Amino acid sequence: MEFLRPGSWEEALAAKAEHPTAVPIAGGTDVMVEINFDHRRPEYLLDLNRIGDLYEWEAGDEEVRLxxxxPYTRIMEQLRGPLPGLALASHTVGSPQIRNRGSVGGNLGAASPAGDPHPALLAAGARVEAESVRGTRLIPVEEFFTGVKRNALEPDELIRAVRIDTADGPQQFSKVGTRNAMVIAVxxxxxxxxPRTRTVRTGIGSAAPTxxxxxxxxxxxxxxxAEAGLWDSGRPVPPSVAREFAELAAGSCNPIDxxxxxxxxxxxxxxxMARRTLGWAWDAYRDSGRNTRCA
Structure with a gap:
C-alpha cells in the first residue's frame, strides 16, 4: 500500500487523477476500520489532512459551504443555528472521539445507507461539491447515492465541500437504535x-438500499x-393529516431484514418518526410565529 500525502488541494486532485483507485482519508473513522479488518486493501491511500481548506466553512444568508x-463536533458547537437538523444528527454519530475526527464529507464518500447525516442533508437541501482536474460540479444529494455504499463520484473526483441551504425554519432528526449514539441506525x-417556499422536505436513512x-x-x-392555510394561520396540523403523512413516509421505504x-x-x-418529527417541527414553527406577533 502506497501512502500519498499532497500538500495542497491542487496536488490532491493531480494525485487522484494519476491514481483513480486511491482511497481518500482524512478522519479515517470508516477507512481504517475496513483496513484493520482486512475488508479493504487499497493500492493507494490519499491523505488529505494537510489541506486546511477542507476543515473550514462559510456561512451565508442562503447557504453554508461546509x-x-x-468534524461533527464543530458542526454541533458552531453551526447549530444555520444547520439545526445536521447538528442534531451529528450528536448521534459514534463517540466523542469519532465526532472529533469524522466528517460529513467522509460519510458521503462511504455512502452507507445508515449514515447519520444523510437524512438531515436530504431534508435541508444539500449539494455535494465534487472536483477533479477537469473542473467542479454540484451534485444534488438525492442524486449522489447510487447504491449500497456507492456514489455518483467519477474515479478522478474528490469531495471538496457540501453546500447546504441555511435553515429558514425548524428542522428535526430522529434515529432508532439500541442507544442514542455509538450504534448503527436501525x-x-x-x-x-x-417557510420561504412553504414546503416540507424529508430524509430517510437505513430503510432502503440508499x-x-x-x-x-x-x-x-x-x-x-397549503389547502388548509396552515402556514399563515399557524394552526396545528390535523391528526388525520399527520397520520396520512406518516403512512406515506413508511410506504416510501424499501427495507430489508x-x-x-x-x-x-x-x-x-x-x-x-415521521409523525413525531412533524409534530416537533410544527410546534416550533407555531411558537416562532407567536413570538413574532408578540414582539
Whole structure:
C-alpha cells in the first residue's frame, strides 16, 4: 500500500487523477476500520489532512459551504443555528472521539445507507461539491447515492465541500437504535420546514438500499398545509393529516431484514418518526410565529 500525502488541494486532485483507485482519508473513522479488518486493501491511500481548506466553512444568508473534513463536533458547537437538523444528527454519530475526527464529507464518500447525516442533508437541501482536474460540479444529494455504499463520484473526483441551504425554519432528526449514539441506525428520519417556499422536505436513512426522500409524503403534506392555510394561520396540523403523512413516509421505504431489525419494524418506526418529527417541527414553527406577533 502506497501512502500519498499532497500538500495542497491542487496536488490532491493531480494525485487522484494519476491514481483513480486511491482511497481518500482524512478522519479515517470508516477507512481504517475496513483496513484493520482486512475488508479493504487499497493500492493507494490519499491523505488529505494537510489541506486546511477542507476543515473550514462559510456561512451565508442562503447557504453554508461546509468543508468536506469539518468534524461533527464543530458542526454541533458552531453551526447549530444555520444547520439545526445536521447538528442534531451529528450528536448521534459514534463517540466523542469519532465526532472529533469524522466528517460529513467522509460519510458521503462511504455512502452507507445508515449514515447519520444523510437524512438531515436530504431534508435541508444539500449539494455535494465534487472536483477533479477537469473542473467542479454540484451534485444534488438525492442524486449522489447510487447504491449500497456507492456514489455518483467519477474515479478522478474528490469531495471538496457540501453546500447546504441555511435553515429558514425548524428542522428535526430522529434515529432508532439500541442507544442514542455509538450504534448503527436501525432507521433514521430527518424533516425540515421551509417557510420561504412553504414546503416540507424529508430524509430517510437505513430503510432502503440508499438514503432517500419520502417524496409522495412530502407532496401530500405540502398540499394539505397549503389547502388548509396552515402556514399563515399557524394552526396545528390535523391528526388525520399527520397520520396520512406518516403512512406515506413508511410506504416510501424499501427495507430489508437484518441483524439490526426487520423490514416490518423499520417501516413502522419510520412512520412513527415521521409523525413525531412533524409534530416537533410544527410546534416550533407555531411558537416562532407567536413570538413574532408578540414582539
Amino acid at each position: 468543508g468536506a473534513a469539518v 432507521c433514521a428520519f430527518g424533516l425540515a420546514l421551509h 438514503p432517500l426522500r419520502a417524496r409522495v409524503a412530502e407532496d401530500f403534506l405540502n398540499a394539505a398545509l 437484518d441483524v439490526r431489525g426487520t423490514a416490518r419494524y423499520r417501516r413502522h418506526a419510520v412512520g412513527v
